[in-house]
Amino acid sequence: MHISIAEKIAQLKAGETVYHTGHGNSMTGRINDGDIETLEPVTDPSKIRKGDAVFCKIRSGTVLTHEVIGIRKNGKSLEFHIARRWPTRRSNGWVSQENIYGRVVAVNGKPYGKKR
Numbered sequence: 001m002h003i004s005i006a007e008k009i010a011q012l013k014a015g016e017t018v019y020h021t022g023h024g025n026s027m028t029g030r031i032n033d034g035d036i037e038t039l040e041p042v043t044d045p046s047k048i049r050k051g052d053a054v055f056c057k058i059r060s061g062t063v064l065t066h067e068v069i070g071i072r073k074n075g076k077s078l079e080f081h082i083a084r085r086w087p088t089r090r091s092n093g094w095v096s097q098e099n100i101y102g103r104v105v106a107v108n109g110k111p112y113g114k115k116r
Helices: 005-013
Strands: 018-021 036-041 053-057 065-076 079-082 090-098 100-107
Touching: 005 018, 005 036, 005 100, 036 053, 053 079, 065 090
Parallel strands: none
Antiparallel strands: 018 036, 036 100, 053 065, 053 100, 065 079, 079 090
């Protein structure tokens, strides 16, 4: 059963874990084309760290999974610098905490990143 991106975002906002099939080569080596990402909702943006892979909406409106390479405060909220990994690191710009929907915790059932 196919679940749309909008439905996945709604599920994450409702506190549910979501499974997403990654497409493309921008995260090759960490998340490959066709891998199943396990996404947990981001309920506390302050727990996101550099190196985390997040499911987010970038400035163009595209929703994707890319890596956090920087974090900064903007008033009372946080912004995250998002980038692809492959073939070279390339920035997608800064994303507000409201547009970070999920954090990758597993890929194909294997833990991803550092434990919290």
